[in-house]
Amino acid sequence: MSLSDSNPWPKMTSRDEFRFLADMIFARSSGDHTMVTLHDERAGTTRFADNRVIQNVDARRGLLTATVSFGRRQGTASTTDFTAGAVQDMVARAERIARAAPEDPEYLPPPDPQPFPVRETAREETIADGPVRRHEYANEAVSLCRMEHLMAAGIVSSSVASVGVAADNGLFGCEIRTEAQFSLTVQAGDGTGATGWSASAHRSIDRLKIQERTLAAIDKAKRSREARDLPPGDYPVVLEPAAVAGLWSWLIRALDAKSYEKGTSPFAGRLGSRIVDKQLTLSNVPNHADLFGVGFTSEGLPSEPSQWIEDGRLKQLAYDRFTARAHGIKIIPTLESPVLSVKGASVGSVRELLKQIDRAVLVTNLWYIRSVNLRDLTLTGMTRDGTFLVENGQIVCPVKNFRFHESPLRVFQDVGVATVPVEAVTPEAGKMLAPAMALPRFHFSSVTRF
Amino acid sequence: MGSPTWDEFAELALARVRRSGAEYGDIRIQRSVTGHVRGEDGRIASVRDAEDGGFGVRVLYHGAWGFAASSVLSLEDVPRVADLAVELAKHSASIATEKVRLVEEPVYCDRVVTAVRIDPHTVPLEKKTGLLLETMGTLHGRPNIVRSTAEIWWCRDRKRFQSTEGTVLDFDLSAVNGSISATALFEGRFATRSFNLPYLRQGYELIEETRWSEEAIRVAREAVEKVRAPAVQDGVYDLVLDPEHLSLTIHESCGHPSELDRALGYEANYAGTSFLTPEKRGTFRFGSPRVTLLADNTEPGTLAATGYDDDGVECQMWDIVRDGVFVGYCTNREVAPKIGETRSRGSNRADGWGSVPIVRIANIGLEPGEQTLDQLVADVKRGIYIEGHGSYSIDQRRYNFQFGGDAFWLIENGRRTRMLRDVIYHGITPEFWNSCDGVADRSFRRRYGFITCGKGQPVQSGWMTHAASPALFRRVHVIRGGEES
Incomplete structure (x- = not known):
């Protein structure tokens, strides 16, 4: 047929x-x-x-x-x-x-x-x-x-x-x-x-x-059977690319220039300053064959390559045309094809990355991420579909899912070992290229029953 | 010769479906008009008038589904779409391990019309924009208010549902809403307070009966009070939750787990499953004996009270939780027989002509108790009174939740004293509902509607209303949202 x-x-x-x-x-x-x-x-x-x-x-x-x-x-x-x-x-x-x-x-x-x-x-x-x-x-x-x-x-x-x-x-x-x-x-x-x-x-x-x-x-799924209880608290983590993308999608949403100008942005007064680890760079790469780059936006503006965060410094805000004009911004950047990269990262896969980890919680994905406090961009959400304890470079056991209570502006201040950017797709964040990363401290505020 | 009628289009599609040998088929033809006036920071930022029309054909062939839809309602596209729906169903059947069987429902011919006193489309735009500009002017009249929004929204759906079983239903449904928000800035900190109308199936009278000026004065005052308020201290508190706040708590922690398709795994890849698995029905203690959660898709004015759902099943009233025990699900004709039920609860809805209907939360409300709000508060030594919606998040089986709110007041020794900010509470759903120690009486009952409930792939927006009176919950874990001072 x-x-x-x-x-x-x-x-x-x-x-x-x-x-x-x-x-x-x-x-x-x-x-x-x-x-x-x-x-x-x-x-x-x-x-x-x-x-x-x-x-x-x-x-x-x-x-x-x-x-x-x-x-x-x-x-x-x-x-x-x-x-x-x-x-x-x-x-x-x-x-x-x-x-x-x-x-x-x-x-x-x-x-x-x-x-x-x-x-x-x-x-x-x-x-x-x-x-x-x-x-x-x-x-x-x-x-x-x-x-x-x-x-x-x-x-x-x-x-x-x-x-x-x-x-x-x-x-x-x-x-x-x-x-x-x-x-x-x-x-x-x-x-x-x-x-x-x-x-x-x-x-x-x-x-x-x-x-x-x-x-x-x-x-x-097979590794996730018979998950163990770990108590809530601060843990070193390895976030897989989808989990990284989930947190960064909220950081990207908060880049609105009008909120910045009105003083109701977590970045207020920080344009040009370092907001995350100096190894991190966020770019728009509309020509990348694996991303959803476009020629123009619905406002009739072209989509061009641009850098938003360079070496941890906030370089760019998301402007509407009026705010851009009021501030003399001639070219309005877009961010529909985001690539997040860690300087010097050469690890090719999560499996390789784990070999360098003494102890951490490995997070496959984050779910139902919501803002708790827009002033410091504190977010909450759950781990989902594969959360594991890693010790001495190996996955030791699955653990029950955690609720997290964290700000990307805090946890991405100190990035450890990371992979090269790879495809990260989630229903909540869409698609970007992002690395898996080890972070020394991530706050899990409670545990659920599975 | 005039244009073909919806009768003719429906017959054309269903005749193709019948000829294919399919055991069931239906068509929904719909034309919706939505208006939206949005004010932002003292200006009218946008005025939109959207017309959205099209049709969708659903086919059950050898126990498997196919669905096709198009915005081109023409004599060429109707047969193409009907045939495509049949072919998609045949493909689904080719890898089916279990056949869909639809539970019986009587055949209906009916027309359902929302009672509207003032048609929003006839109200001059100048009147709407004038109201919003005046409201935002009031908000900005208060020192420290740096941002504002004010909006009015209205919608009218004209729809035909027709099935191969003979049911023919015509709908002319309306809904209206409005809202206000103000953001205050103080010492580098900002906080937003809002006021929301309840999204009801009414006309523009809902807007006219609202005291926008009084609400704007209150919202601006409370936004300033909120931004200056001290942050909550982490701890265990009794909570008194207002009806608007409870509408979201009910929606997330009771509504979604009571959708039978979730409990059966249909939503495992996106919205999630449910801890309320079928073997728990009739025995599981969901809440304290004070908790009765009633599904009522017959209450006039509420969003899910549409007469019939998108299976052509008549709207009904039934128990989800009775005296604390989980007893019922929201179902459709496909999933109801899987738990031995002989009739669907009539909760199968699509968000438009281009979407396939899926099980949706009904109008689930918390049944009133016998106390007054003052009596609930008087019974609290150290607690927090919470109004409105804030941050919300819950795991994919609906156990672990976390909610914020729009405004918070400390309760000390039975009295609401001063405002707090950054209140977040969290818990495990059945433990939380088992801590319910009182519900105010019917005179305090309020209704709040939702039109952006996301579920399904492709994602659809569900519409329903949740009613409640204020309720008291004991010893709930509260934490502070955010770390900045």
Whole structure:
């Protein structure tokens, strides 16, 4: 049976069609300025649990959004209906809002037209092989788990989106973006809640490494059986890349420039100062083949390489256009392709790293991370899907999951041995490249029952 | 010739499903309109009007599911999507080890409409923005207030559910909300206080009946008081929790564990499983005898009171915890028979036409007791009164939780005395609910709704309401959130 043959994907909005739609909107808008965005996506997910498929879904959603301004008044309307009448109605709704809205002191006209970088944002195999490949991959993961008498739960997903931005001043960008994702939780089925987990994400569905990731999750689940109690307290830890990414996603979110200017940021007054260990550097690398770099943002700004933290010093904030202009920032940096690196780190894998550890708690992943105190960026959350005691370079035993109560601004002050940056994918943090790291002190405030 | 009707689109899709040999199929056609006016720091930062329409077809073929959806509601796309849903179901069936069996439900033809006195879409935008600007002006009128937000949100969903079993349901559902927040800065420290309307299925009357000016004055005053307040000292305290705060505690520590799909492992890879496993039903002591948690998807105005769920099952009322004992789950037609139940509880919901329905928390509320709030507080020697939502986190089986709040007051010798900041409490779910030593009476009962409950892959947002009266919990571990002075 061939889903792709018998049920071809619907045709997505092309670059020319988006230009036609945008021109039609500009022609019908009476605003001083009009800006249009497009997100036309088809996405599918094969979801499995208890070693069988529980959902097999496929959806196509097109979304057009228009923002119309009269002077400093603006309004935004959107529609999923691309017929001429619906598009005209959308423009009329945006105009009605803009006429009735109060003036916005922070209003800025659309960005000037500029060429956007051309990036490899789409992979043909992901476009071509959606539903069929998802089934094959799900079957592979489930079969490997069945052979070990373990229970698999997870997803294989893939999507293709036509994404565009245009303004009546000539600004125009349109690109196809693909994404594929695999994540798997293996339940040991021993009644104690022991699990193992692994995940991957890539523009190419060919690069999900299903077998490698499945075997890693199986290994974690088997090792997690009969977890021991360790008391809460301060421990040296080894954080695997997903756990590092989970903490850094919150640090990245806190880089908002407006909060910085208002004094309501954990970094207030620290731009240019060292905020983490001087070995750490955080960069945006949109050209990296393993990341989700884009050519432009929905605001109509280009995505370029940039450095945010260099040798532990905070170099950059996340600016909205108004705040950037108020502070003379000409190029607004973006951070959709983050790479966190440790200077001089050459260790290739977590296994190699563990050989250098006397005693530590090894954390596979962190879950339900939430802010406790934005002033010092204290966070809480749980360890999940593989927490182990390491002694003399070896995993000694699994331990019950901890709740942590820590700030990345404290724990990343002193980084020990680390790996090179590798893929880190979590449902809460998205994807980045991050190293596994040894940290001398990490506060676990309580323990759960599994 | 006019455009095809929803009747014709539904028949077209379901005819394809029937011809495929599938044992069950349904279609949801939906058109939603959402409005959002958002103020920030004294200005109107955005005004948005979103129209979202499309349809989704769900098929059960040889005991396995397929689902396909599209925003293109046309004579070309409806058959394509219906056929794709059938093919996806056939693929699912090819690796199925167990067949899905749907528990019986009567066939319905009905129409459900939210009672709305004032349609939010007819209220002039100037009136909405004027209200928010005036509110933020009041907030910023207080020294030390450096940031503010004020927003109004409204939504109207028109939906058709139709199944191969013959059920035809039409919905015209509305919901409204609004909120305020103020952030105070003092000696380099900042703190935020907020006020939230309860997200109800009502019209704009909910906004008009709110005393925005009075609430803004209070929120600004309490934000300043909060930022100047001393941090809590770590220790063991009695807690008196207000209804808004309890709505989140109920949601996370009782609502999610009572979803049967989680207990059966469906969510193991993301949202997690549940410590409330099926063998515990009817015997497990979840809380003290004062704790009764009732699921009620029939209470007018609440978010999950939609008449029917996305399985076409009629909304119901049932016990989750009765006198402290865990007795019931939230279920759908697929999972209910797995624990021997003969009817679904009607808790299967999708967050739109493009999503497949999954088991969702019902409107679970804490049943009132017999005391007054003053009597609860008077019974506390050293404790903390907590209002609103703050930080929250819980493990994937819903045992170990940690909550903050929006505002905290010290209770000393039976009296609420002064404000505190940075209060965090943590515990293990059944131990916490077993420490419940009193619930205020029905006159103190308040309802709070949620529209961003994340679950499923792809992740969906669930809607439900949790009602409670203030409740007293004994000897809870409290720690200070954050280390800075």
